[in-house]
Amino acid sequence: MDAAIAVQLVLGLTEPQSSGIGGGAFLLVYDPSTRQVSAFNGREAAPAAAQSDMFMATADTPLTRAAAVVSGRATGVPGVMRLLERAHGKFGRRPWVETFEPAIHLAREGFEVSPRMARYLSGSYPQVQTADVRALFARPDGTPLQAGDQFRNPAYASTLQSLATTGADALYRGTLAQQIVARTQAAPLGGAMTEADLASYSVDEVAPLCRIVWAHQVCVPPPPSSGVGVLQLLALLERTDIEQRRPDDPRAWLLFAQASRLMYADRDRYVADPRFVEVPVSELLAPDYIEARARLIDRDVSVAPAAGEFPARRVGEDATAEAAGTSHFVIGDASGMVVSMTTTVETYFGSGRTVGGFVLNNQMTDFSLNPRDGERPAANAVAGGKRPRSSMAPIVVLDLQGRFVAALGSPGGNAIPAYNGKTLLATLAWGMDLRSAIELPNLIARGGEFVAETERFAPGVVEELARLGLQLRPPRGEESGLHGLWRQADGTMLGAADSRREGTVNSVATQP
Structure with missing residues (x-):
């Protein structure tokens, strides 16, 4: 600290x-x-x-x-x-x-x-x-x-x-x-x-929001952070066959894009300061709701998904325009304490x-x-004393016994949930090391826009995604700046920093 x-x-x-x-x-x-x-x-x-x-x-x-x-x-x-x-x-x-x-x-x-x-x-x-x-x-x-x-x-x-x-x-x-x-x-x-x-x-000081995904506890800050969106994205993906796929498979990126669009639709509509509006966190992460939303992943990609409806949460469309910066x-230190x-x-x-x-x-x-x-x-309308919705979502991952596994996060404005989601998908579902996961291409699918680092995909992926209806355009905002620590099987910490920005790994600590 x-x-x-x-x-x-x-x-x-x-x-x-x-x-x-x-x-x-x-x-x-x-x-x-x-x-x-x-x-x-x-x-x-x-x-x-x-x-x-x-x-x-x-x-x-x-x-x-x-x-x-x-x-x-x-x-x-x-x-x-x-x-x-x-x-x-x-x-x-x-x-x-x-x-x-x-x-x-x-x-x-x-x-x-x-x-x-x-x-x-x-x-x-x-x-x-x-x-x-x-x-x-x-x-x-x-x-x-x-x-x-x-x-x-x-x-x-x-x-x-x-x-x-x-x-x-x-x-x-x-x-x-x-x-x-x-x-x-x-x-x-x-x-x-x-x-x-x-x-x-x-x-x-608030209780973190934690859910089990791919046999790990993933913890994020509650609203007005967008951590709930990261958890929803992972839960949606867990209900597909994406775990059996890999980064060179266009279908994997199609699933990621469609699940991202569903997550962003819900986040944009409902996430705000819970002291001023009732944010349906439990409903957004409820298994039955996730199952119903996951069934929409295979729908026509030309139609942007709408937010889910909660009769008790009648809020209007959001007009927030989040920027990067x-x-x-x-x-982490030698005692095992970690901050994200x-x-x-x-x-x-x-x-x-x-x-x-x-x-x-x-x-x-x-x-x-x-x-x-x-x-x-709008749920995220201005009010005196209210705190605005944030895309920021620092993450800590634990095993099922509560032992530290990883900590990560990224800058990037409204792309933060997608940056974090990509990295957690690659590490928790695909078993990739943290450094390789961070370097995977970024794809941000929100509404009718599909923004991606086309030059980073495996050969043929971009062309096949275009055939499937995903016309990718290059990013114009802030690139990711993912940083993280991962506790390896022998207890040592693997540090990783995004090559897209100026951060570096400073040293290595050992988990006692």
Whole structure:
């Protein structure tokens, strides 16, 4: 847990386009002494005064996404620092202040800008065109930082020093909180956040959502995380013959695509903050419901599946447009404790507004911009104090005796459930090692779209899928960044990191 804090603080410096202390996260912790998984919900919250129609330009038309993400209304109350403080209080071993030292040192001394960070700073996203981002992440001549440049962030070092000595209160009360409120209330489209919203934010420790799939317990955070979608996807696939197939079989990818579409239809309709709407988690994972949905897998691929119907859950169609911009990491230690954390500021560089050397999130645009579908409200509509639905779904896998098997997860916006589902399918059903599973092609099937890394499939697969009706198009969002640990038969840990991104395996730990 100490290392997880240090990692998040450094990521906020070196990967600010994806995550940081101005964002939110979901965290799972496996404790070998109890064989229990703890889940923490550090998702951002809407200000108390937020209104359901705050992203509507007119009574019938939402704001464009480009306008919404850089508005003052886009930022929710950040959750990461309260999450880290809460988890450190339960699982930390070293003093809180020590976990800040690497990031403070790096912010003061500087680091070499990575190609990925430079690529996004030179992109056309509205957030990187803001005055705040242009000022913070710039060369002395005002041009955007380039790969290989040395970047120092003394303002971030100062912020971290305050958090190290004062605790998370340094962000939620006092001068920094005042600056956050002022920056979010500024034009264009100033938001409703107040100092009281920051001071009252709390992190929920919640029971993880676990189900048995292919003789393993798979655990995820409950809603508003999309972990329930990952579990549903696996349960649907378990009711097909996909276990007898392999990655070079087009039929396997057809089954995966069709099951994914069913999962996304249900997730998009029903998953939201359970404190505000009743999310039918048990119904979505009920064996009879899974059996009925699985019978739809072989239907005509030209027809996008609808969400299942639950008479007691009359909610409207969703209009959430999730974007990419997230980090994920897994850490295990020699005692057998493991953390799996997915963390985000939402889109690249969040809202494009900065305070204290860090980026403020635009997580409020993870709500449905249009709050209603005719007379029926969207489950994921804005409400004061509500937390938006998230695609984030860190995972811990146990055997049937509760012993640790694996931890994994990925960034990738709304593709996260598909990225995670592919990897769990390959490891749990096909027996592939984690590294090979991560490198399999990604296929995201949602509604009428089939997005895939066509160049990674075995010869002939793409052509056969096209004959079956799946016209694959190349991805245009954030690629996967899968990271994970897998306990091998001899007790050693195999670490794996996605070659599509900059992460690497840092070391090897042994399971006692």
